[in-house]
Amino acid sequence: MISKSQINFVKSLHQKKVRKDLGFFIVEGIKSVTEFLQSDYVVDTIFYTTKEVLKLDILSQNVKLFEIKDEELIKISTLTKPQQVLAIIRIPTRPITPPLELPNDTFTLMLDNIQDPGNLGTIIRTADWFGFNQLICSIDTVDAYNPKVVQASMGSLSRMHILYADLPTLLQHSELPIYGAFLDGKSIHETVFPTTGVLVLGNEGNGISKEVHQYIRYAVTIPRYGQAESLNVAISAAIFCVKIKKGI
Amino acid sequence: MISKSQINFVKSLHQKKVRKDLGFFIVEGIKSVTEFLQSDYVVDTIFYTTKEVLKLDILSQNVKLFEIKDEELIKISTLTKPQQVLAIIRIPTRPITPPLELPNDTFTLMLDNIQDPGNLGTIIRTADWFGFNQLICSIDTVDAYNPKVVQASMGSLSRMHILYADLPTLLQHSELPIYGAFLDGKSIHETVFPTTGVLVLGNEGNGISKEVHQYIRYAVTIPRYGQAESLNVAISAAIFCVKIKKGI
Numbered sequence: 356m357i358s359k360s361q362i363n364f365v366k367s368l369h370q371k372k373v374r375k376d377l378g379f380f381i382v383e384g385i386k387s388v389t390e391f392l393q394s395d396y397v398v399d400t401i402f403y404t405t406k407e408v409l410k411l412d413i414l415s416q417n418v419k420l421f422e423i424k425d426e427e428l429i430k431i432s433t434l435t436k437p438q439q440v441l442a443i444i445r446i447p448t449r450p451i452t453p454p455l456e457l458p459n460d461t462f463t464l465m466l467d468n469i470q471d472p473g474n475l476g477t478i479i480r481t482a483d484w485f486g487f488n489q490l491i492c493s494i495d496t497v498d499a500y501n502p503k504v505v506q507a508s509m510g511s512l513s514r515m516h517i518l519y520a521d522l523p524t525l526l527q528h529s530e531l532p533i534y535g536a537f538l539d540g541k542s543i544h545e546t547v548f549p550t551t552g553v554l555v556l557g558n559e560g561n562g563i564s565k566e567v568h569q570y571i572r573y574a575v576t577i578p579r580y581g582q583a584e585s586l587n588v589a590i591s592a593a594i595f596c597v598k599i600k601k602g603i
Numbered sequence: 604m605i606s607k608s609q610i611n612f613v614k615s616l617h618q619k620k621v622r623k624d625l626g627f628f629i630v631e632g633i634k635s636v637t638e639f640l641q642s643d644y645v646v647d648t649i650f651y652t653t654k655e656v657l658k659l660d661i662l663s664q665n666v667k668l669f670e671i672k673d674e675e676l677i678k679i680s681t682l683t684k685p686q687q688v689l690a691i692i693r694i695p696t697r698p699i700t701p702p703l704e705l706p707n708d709t710f711t712l713m714l715d716n717i718q719d720p721g722n723l724g725t726i727i728r729t730a731d732w733f734g735f736n737q738l739i740c741s742i743d744t745v746d747a748y749n750p751k752v753v754q755a756s757m758g759s760l761s762r763m764h765i766l767y768a769d770l771p772t773l774l775q776h777s778e779l780p781i782y783g784a785f786l787d788g789k790s791i792h793e794t795v796f797p798t799t800g801v802l803v804l805g806n807e808g809n810g811i812s813k814e815v816h817q818y819i820r821y822a823v824t825i826p827r828y829g830q831a832e833s834l835n836v837a838i839s840a841a842i843f844c845v846k847i848k849k850g851i
Binding site: 386473477480481482483484485486487488507509510511514544577578579580581582583584585586587589590593594597600601 | 634721725728729730731732733734735736755757758759762792825826827828829830831832833834835837838841842845848849
């Protein structure tokens, strides 16, 4: 059973402004919700249509639980095919605090105005696979707590630190080697990435912004063998991840 | 101006069954439509809200042109944000004819039951970038003329041959080395792909089907450095494409 005010509350979290104001976001599906329960995130409420949820031994005593009907889940879900479990999770304050400086003990991925939530979610999932634990996004990058980002990240959002920051400010004081993904740079196959540095990936349509471009020291390209005009940004990110990690 | 029967016709093409019955599909956006006009595909009709379309010097005399209003485009578009141009294009008979045997002069990508249209579209775009010109899909793979596939392929569908075939039948008589993408195979970094062969990528949730699995001679894995449970199939496809083409 779900109350009308609960329905309105969950539905309001479909919007970015409300998520920011109230500090909660939505995660759906038993697998993803389980990964958030196992993480540092605070799971506030779980709505479920299947008893399976109650079998989770990681369910803390502090989670509010509501068994609801399928038709009620449809009302609050962000998915066209709701997945039996919907959780309301607290947005940590960390991700919205801009970091003061770039980490100098690891390689950092930076996203400049990525707009498609599916792309951001897939980049989070891929970066998690390749052992990155942080992404730095420009302020205008799509909200990481957008339901489509959460969905595409397949639980990896629970493990990745997503920081939003003014990229030029961060980059201008950095001594690190700054790489950027471009269509006309040096081949990725001839590039040897250091263990410490930054790679910037740009917007889907316009690439890296002028403001960020001026700080890029090395323009790198994934060579093209065919005729497509460009690669999807999540695809590029993945190929860079392999190269940075494995040095292929 | 668009007639009611035209509206009904275009809207009916949103469905797979109707596309198959009538032999037409929808392409939207000036860039993608232009690429189809430059290809072997037969563009039947173009609905447009911007005069820009008429400036295209590749517009053949046989294309039926209709200037329509924004609100009319919204009615027929498959997109949440319609893009000024919507074309009705003839489905070539080629793609639905199963090939009799696997090409033995090139490396072939094979998709076993890919269900997400965004994934198929992104794989088409990526394969085009890396110079592949053909994809062989299992019969149960999502329809390549699904509007979301067309959209994600960003015009690359106009250059790729998409063949649907019974994969076990094709594979059982082949002498080619058959590779498969698995979570527990030999590392891709230790694999040297030949110039002629086949790589099979499996379904998003279940991987490669049993029926196809029995013909895989080499199980290959993209090593994991972090904690994500799996990689998106389009991401895996891209990493394999780089490796097959570049031999990195």
